[in-house]
Amino acid sequence: MGAIHVPAEVLLLPAGGPCGVLAAVQAHLVATLMEQGLWGLVLRPEQLQEALASSLAILLWAACSSSSSSSSSSATVVMLPLATGSAAARGMCDAAQAVRMAQVASVDSRQQLEVLVKAALPQWCQRKGWGLLLLLYSLLLTRGCGVVAGDMDEAGVPLVDGLGYCSMELVNLMLTGAACSNVFDGRRQFGCDEGGDSTSAAGSGTQQQGQQQAGAAAQDSHVLMGVASQARVGLLTLFEWYRYVEVGRNLKSPRFPVWVVCSESHFSTLALAASHQQQQQQQQQQQQSATRSSTGLTSADLSSSVQPAPGAAVVLEYYDGLARQEGPIRLQLLPAPGGAGWSSRMAGVAEDRGCCQGRLIPPLECVVETKWQDVTVTWQGCEPIL
Template sequence: MEDEPRRFFGPSKDVTLGEVGGIAPPRMGEPLNSLDAEALMSVVGPPELPEAWKQGFFFAGYQPYGLQQVNGGPCGVIAVVQAFLIRALHFRAASAAALLEVDESLRMEALMDAIAEVLFRNVGDNKKACVLVPSSPSASILNVSQLRCLQPALFTSYDQLRYFLSQRPYRDIFFNPSGCGVPLLLFSMVWTRTVEGCRERDFDDPKTGTMIGGHGYCTQELVNLMMFGRAYSNVFDGTKRLGSAKDGWMVLQGAPRRPNIGFLSLFEAYSCIEVGSRYKGPSSPIWVVCAESHYTVLFSADGSVNPQDTDKALDLFYFDQLGRQSERIRLTVIPKRLPAHLTTGFEESESMIDRCIRTKWKEATVDWNGSEIIL
């Protein structure tokens, strides 16, 4: 009987509840059936998520503003949420110094802001969000049969979602360190965008596109879905066409607009991909950094810094949610002043982070200000 779906412990769609705090509760749907679960997992990728994905979104004390990643695998999801958390602190914290020393209350508010921005404003096009709620906050939801305990909760406004993230059961399922908040956000994003939307409208190749790739790592499609609401496969600006009118065009889709959070990749330093100006110059001075198979975050603590400027020197803070980073790492980036011992700045002897930085700030000197350089 373990494969039988279990009802969510809260309201069903047939139960009418009064408003909570002046905000109406979400509308509940039926639990996923076997076909729903299989379709959802087919877009996610593997038939079962690795055990490393079983964690929630939480702070562990290494840096006041920093989320904690327990094991390798879900770094893409956690790094993007970390980036949007910093963006929320740009608005909530009184100063750059206050951001770096944020207290427990304010950082939790910013974390809920980040989840709501990713799920409602980005993935849901500022129109809706579907949170897939398990039958119990402690339920394991890593394979197809386990997904049948998920029940969709439909939110139709940002304020509605943002309010209920601070209430049970939502705060328990997302923010319990040993829970399944990370995979629940993944499943909820796919369900909000819809299986068909991801496969037929977003992926370059609907037959092979997935959210999770080899070794349980996030694909570019998943990172893009979180960053600007489309599970596109590329990071260049706009779209490109391959082929011909005679044989048929293949349309490749990249960043459709200037996003709020930027993206830099070591693969561009290797000349394997092209990261467009939209991703390099987001609206907030925060960048998710992909260095081979791991995602981390670079950000300015000063939200007024112009992220499109590539000529002025600036300080960036580096945070690795998997790095148990007890030391605050501040990098000073000085563009167009390549150290004399370097020819391109992309030499293999250089730090992966330095090389990522130089894809935007050309020929920059990167001063780690006494911190140990992460190669």
Template sequence: MDESNNETLFVRTNKSFIENSIDDSHGNQFKQQFINNKIDLEITDIHNEDKNDDDDDAEVLDDIQCRSINQNNFIDCMEFETIPIDHDTANLKRILFGNAALSIGPEWLHQYFEFDAINSQLWYGLVQHKGGPCGVLASIQAFLCAEFFHWNRVENIQNVKDLHRYRNECLSKAIGNILWQIKRKDQSVIIAIESQQKILDETKDFRFDNITERLRIGRFESKKKLIDFLCQIFKHSNKNIGCVSFVYSCILTRGIEEIQHDYDPGSIQALLTPETLLCSQELVNLCLIGCAVSNVFDNNLKCDELVLQGVKKQSKIGFLTLYEYGGGAKVGSCYKSPKLPIFVILSEDHFTVLFAKDKINDDNHHQIELYYYDGLMNQENEIHLTIDTQSCAIHDDKHRSPLECVIQTKWPDCHINWNDSNRLF
């Protein structure tokens, strides 16, 4: 048997441990060994360096004919209708970047939604290539963790193809849930899809950026149809929706005027910071709670003649920030006690994710098992933290990790065990 044609996939679920030997020339051979019960899912996929990304994408397509059609033909033959973008709609670029004549840098232009294909422990993680879109990626990652570990927990995966299908299904649901949460009553979800063909002409106020001029727009009244559409898109390719087109979809669904009403007066002119093109708090709030408010405290705060808008109700996904530890922000209970034990973390101008794989109850459990994921860090292993809320930590600010400081804004004075993971500074 030629070992170069083999891939080995290990899947550990709460039911079984399965070793699959996949041999293209001899068919699939499966050997199943039942061992100790595990709730988490671990996938070990031997990476074949000889395969390119296009070959990997092609493996997940059920219909092999899809490999020979380009993106435009694929979009045209879908059962869901999309229309070409016009110059009026292209003005949404201004609310994202502040100027519709700006080009889009590589940190945003080339950032699509790609899962870690090498590290078996981090099968659930989206990979970030450059700094910039971390706020968007962390928000989607948080909703992905909700799907993987709370809403759509896997029971059994038997091969690489099943894993691709499962991850793309959860990615479709995560993006669909974010957009559906943004949708206003009696309005539609509007989604921007990247095609290959340029649709718009350049003007003095609008310059090509290799995304905006290629967009097609779809409108959805049903959440099921929206997710079905996204599933078809990601089944075909992960290059039809990326970070930019996803944020455009958020803007179109919320509405430009509505977003501007969400802001604190005089707060920002664009959803990305002008100098660094990092995600603003407004953009992260738009992804997490459906409106682009400027603050993370509860409800509204009257300050002289101004009304500063905060988070109005308990969020599905939480938010914690190092700025609160330093006294520069106040995170309210709506974000600090979310419906799910999943938090987007802001530390040192970078957004990451902290999550539990099971529900936790602060009243009954003083030990909480959490996992930390940073798509930009090239993690080698899963970072598993045990939070002991009844053991007081010894404070030594010189040797404290910023992540520890953030966690203690939620669980004050808790003891944090890194479980043999390297402490992050």
């Protein structure tokens, strides 16, 4: 696994590795630039480094906060090489040696965490170092291995498989701070009658029989874990286009208009272009005064509640850390006349939607239509990616 490399606002994995981790960090970086009013500007290297450090601190702190009760103090763990010139920092050892040679530091405030991450960033960003691996270990130690296992539907699922692919649990851990196995909102219980009522199976029998049957039904039920609250950055997936999964609002409409894109075995990043994000901020400012008095919402609460107006053009920017893209790739979305988008042109059943291979349909356009249905996509900066 290579290090986090920052030649510009685009992160790269020069040596390959789990692209889901990189895409999630990229999404948090873009969200931080949006939050700081820097998105779309030409930035100095030190500005990008500060924004990246802040982004990494945010995702680490989210894992800490979501595993701690409000009455307990939070602690975040960061792993870093012993010294800048060490073998681990320069990538001259294997992964196991890098972990053994790392030192562990704990902090109990967000401010301390950001200072520590900023100090560790030169080591994490060594081109041939183990930056992403140390970030992943920091995340696991912060969340707690037992808590991570409890987040999952099935404990023991590997976060990274033998081929280097990220699991959905790992991507959700990076996006939300919890390693849940699904992308829908909240929890879903299976094995009970609708609404979680397992007592209706008692029928007209005695109360004791009903209680026994209800207890058996509860034992047979299984709770699937989804995303508990609105995420800072979101996720869109080709598997929803195939109708294999359902992405809930907590990921589809995140606090900032940035999404990790899951396209079968690869992860990349999609974000609302700077000009549209600035328009969104102006709309938020106009609506803030009208909503605060009646609802108590603040500008932070409104950060993603204002979506582009129906029928208006939407411009997105696409990033792929493994594609070595030479410049920005933009997608302009316009409503398709007469339902000419892929949502209407393709059959509605999952089996037909899954037959995109060989049809010259750009998968990213299908992913986009899980949020903006029936649009025409104009690619700017490259040919459509098939």
